[in-house]
Amino acid sequence: MGTTITNTPKRAEPKAVAAVVEKLAARFGNRLVTSQAVREQHAHTTTWLQSQPPDAVVFAQETADVQDVVRVCAAHGVPVIAFGTGTSLEGQVNAPAGGVCVDFRDMNKVLEVHAEDLDCVIQPGVTRKALNEHLRDQGVFFPIDPGADASLGGMASTRASGTNAVRYGTMRENVLALKVVRGDGEIINTGTRAKKSSAGYDLTHLFIGAEGTLGIITELTIRLRGIPETIAAAACSFDSVRGACQATIMAIQTGIPVARIELLNAEQVKACNSYSKLSLPETPLLLLEFHGSEADVAEQSKNFAEIAGECGGGGFTWTTRPEDRTKLWQARHDAYWAVKALRPGAGVVATDVCVPISRLADCVTETEDDLKRLRLQSPIVGHVGDGNFHCSLLCDVDDAAEMARGEEFMHRLVERAQSMQGTCTGEHGIGQGKQKYLKGELGAEAIDAMRAIKQALDPKNIFNPGKIVPAPSE
């Protein structure tokens, strides 16, 4: 049972795959694994998309390993798929044409930290939490937080963002340079440690969000920030989604540098109350975080409280006590589990869209109406400062009728966002699941350009085939 995958590239010849596996086994010994269990672990299982395991998995330890895998695969026309932690949501790590998965679990070193320059150089398998653990003593942190403890290579490849993006930007704004293995195994350096540059085409941004389809990232230079002196958390309930959105717009317009501003719709608050043993009013809720000096944070909180009051917000509370902050944000971080607990045994599919913030209230409200009409259950959480929100749709995957309504819902959600000058995905990426929406969003000419770039940089189509760029028929 699964969402239709329409772009199924041709599988490599079994003889070619066998030759590649033999050569890689000789090179990597027991770091090449072909057991079914490991192959299945590396295919995509967190969505409705069908799992498509690779033929083999190599655990890389250094860039030279990746170069060798790419060279062997290229010689035989066998696909190469990069794998971080497997938390992507649109089938990015599936292997529809088979091939070799390169697992970056062991390429997890922080190579250099330049605290004065607010940057560091890392291997792609470093995870977000491990990185911040490593950095803490030096008074700096990496702000992008997509929820999952994803690898930085994967986060760059899907152009991830999350709760902090409203203040600190997404992966797009926080990667300075990449080292990328190209189709013949040689290495492209896309930039330097300079904070800005006008030197030639922006290769860095071309590989960010390319989901491993143009080459394989083996090193990242990323921006860091100073750990704020004070962090305050706040919560504020609203009569309506519209009031919460209006408060967000006003806060951003007046320049309150809010670090996080998350919307939970009434149904999500209900789920969190039940799961996290809270007693929040079961109406739309904004969860906020302010960063800065003590005086800063106090002023930001005061200013936001005034705005919230004008927009029908009530019961605004804020705190700088770490234990209170943690409690509040833990509920947000557990939102997925809270949804899952609403209907044990059902599948949960997370999908995301992003619209101009002035249309967010319309988009969320119409989406809630659609859920009622289709008799579906999907709490909503939103990175409301960016106009980005997620639906966590609960469906019984064995109930064909409900699944069909679920697909209709998701289809209509994307079309609604696009009709409001928004995008079919703010942060999850295209992968396999959203290829059919690219043309409607950007037009055939943009797809042509993407195809031409793919052909130019990966003429043998060995890098993660079947992702992002739709099949020629679409």
Next chain:
Amino acid sequence: MGTTITNTPKRAEPKAVAAVVEKLAARFGNRLVTSQAVREQHAHTTTWLQSQPPDAVVFAQETADVQDVVRVCAAHGVPVIAFGTGTSLEGQVNAPAGGVCVDFRDMNKVLEVHAEDLDCVIQPGVTRKALNEHLRDQGVFFPIDPGADASLGGMASTRASGTNAVRYGTMRENVLALKVVRGDGEIINTGTRAKKSSAGYDLTHLFIGAEGTLGIITELTIRLRGIPETIAAAACSFDSVRGACQATIMAIQTGIPVARIELLNAEQVKACNSYSKLSLPETPLLLLEFHGSEADVAEQSKNFAEIAGECGGGGFTWTTRPEDRTKLWQARHDAYWAVKALRPGAGVVATDVCVPISRLADCVTETEDDLKRLRLQSPIVGHVGDGNFHCSLLCDVDDAAEMARGEEFMHRLVERAQSMQGTCTGEHGIGQGKQKYLKGELGAEAIDAMRAIKQALDPKNIFNPGKIVPAPSE
């Protein structure tokens, strides 16, 4: 007399050019101009690079005009060069292979302003000052300020930035979407009005900084900011460039959200004193601007003053009075004229490099030493928060020996920045002048990738040939 241009693409056949001019004259009437004076105005005259005028200039009024120019030129293999205000600094608007220049002077409309969403849609000929004039009543502004009153299309094409980048980012962070005319005259839409997106390859960023070599931008959707409640200007003199740089690093590390932080070296201060009738101490100077609420700005100023004190800064003064602010910043904006007045009749060439901020003091100091050794005069101003600085080199263009020393100086400046993990240009772009440095900075593989992309998106090489991508021999 001029800096060597090494990449000279083959000129279009005179017959082809004649055919294009005839067709465009029929289509555009007196909006097609071939007079020598107008052609020369559209070639590059603000640098040491030799001027290379186009064969004709078309004054476009709408996207359809650009589409028609491109179609006619493509049919005959004749180059098309986009022209904003002609303030680029590395030969970006030169026409080394001849061709048709498209002047965007008359495509200067603000098409939509979405104050709630903090974005607007504009034509490429809108200039920075005209845009902010237009926006003022709505409480929003566009923060990128490269000094010159450049057009937004040109600013996007060279990935411009300037004095506000330390807080608000560069053009890279402030363009949401572009409309681009491709080689067959069709239009590529690169994005939507959503603040963030993971939908496919990042075409927007590929065209930003492409200097018109991959297509021609005919519409931009850009990000705006709320006009800050209070703006304060400050100045602080330092014993040494190192002290000024150290204060900057500490300010950024501790998260003071300074909006502008500009370094003037002692020689630049001297030039400004003389030109702008000021009496600043003739030692390294930081000029700052703080944006925020009144309380915010006061706190930022106080915190910075403390840091400056620790780093050998003295005489820190700050003010929110508009007339005092203007006086201070006027001196900075007139820095170029102040340099010119130091030696009337000499040529001034502005060049820029950018290094990790921890290396900035070394880079500036070594550059000052080099100037002494080479008996050259070049005041230095720096967007010090980004590690980016400019030399305004004064040379008698008729003195071959001095010019040779000037070229040596600029060459060594770039190599110095690159050896410190920096870039040959932070914001001026590659154009013609800096192609020879790209390979040293990024390696042959990055150049290969740029060539492959150019070939994929502009197979006929009609878009601004001879720019960015070095000739195959380099």
